[in-house]
Amino acid sequence: WFCGEDTTENIAGDERIALENYILGGGKVLLSGAGIGYANQEAFLFFRDALGAHYEGFAGDFSAVRGTTSHIFLGFYGELEEIDFAETYTAQEGGRTVFLYPDGAGAGVAKDDVGRSIVLGFPAERLPDGELTDFLERCITFFDEGFAGIGSSAPGRMEISVSPNPFNDVCEIRAPGGSRIEIYDLRGSLVLSQTTETSSLLWRAENMPAGVYLLKISTPEGETATRKVLLIR
Known part of the structure; x- marks a missing residue:
């Protein structure tokens, strides 16, 4: 679901509800764009339950992104070309931060539950062609396999x-x-x-x-x- 670079009007109202129901019903979705969080910052439950993410605001250094967390995303690196702004997310409620900006802020969060989702704070189409192909292949692998194979590196359960x-x-x-x-x-x-x-x-x-x-x-x-x-x- 590519929302582009300036996504001030996107996935709102009935569209957002339909997306949430699809993911919670077992669907697999990649949400890409700069502005998704800002346009939906009051939709706390949508980000938490469907995406396992919390919107943190606009990114400081968004010149590039790198993969983290698992063998699926680890090792990915791509520079972002000609974008004016990007957003940051942190993981919550089953989500995991899978992409980081150069300053360590979260660039993307994935959740592997009944459905599988990835939400990005940047427009993925702004990656160079070779890196975009690598990026999409890794996302498709995640949709096929989830976080299978991740053992001790997964976060432990907090005492709360x-x-x-x-x-x-x-x-x-x-x-x-x-x-x-x-x-x-x-x-x-x-x-x-x-x-x-x-x-x-x-x-x-x-x-x-x-x-x-x-x-x-x-x-x-x-x-x-x-x-x-x-x-x-």
């Missing part, structure tokens, strides 16, 4: 808990020390961002409206996880 859940006013979030904890409402708005010094954080939500909130936890080692928490009155 939220108690009580549901909660009224205050809950305790337990995660590895030094983790970054971000809390979003269902519109995708960030309501809290804090780094834990210990393994415990008390979230005081006395002034927040009741409803479901989404927690994103990122460890210093680069692992990420998400949890849902219900605030009741």
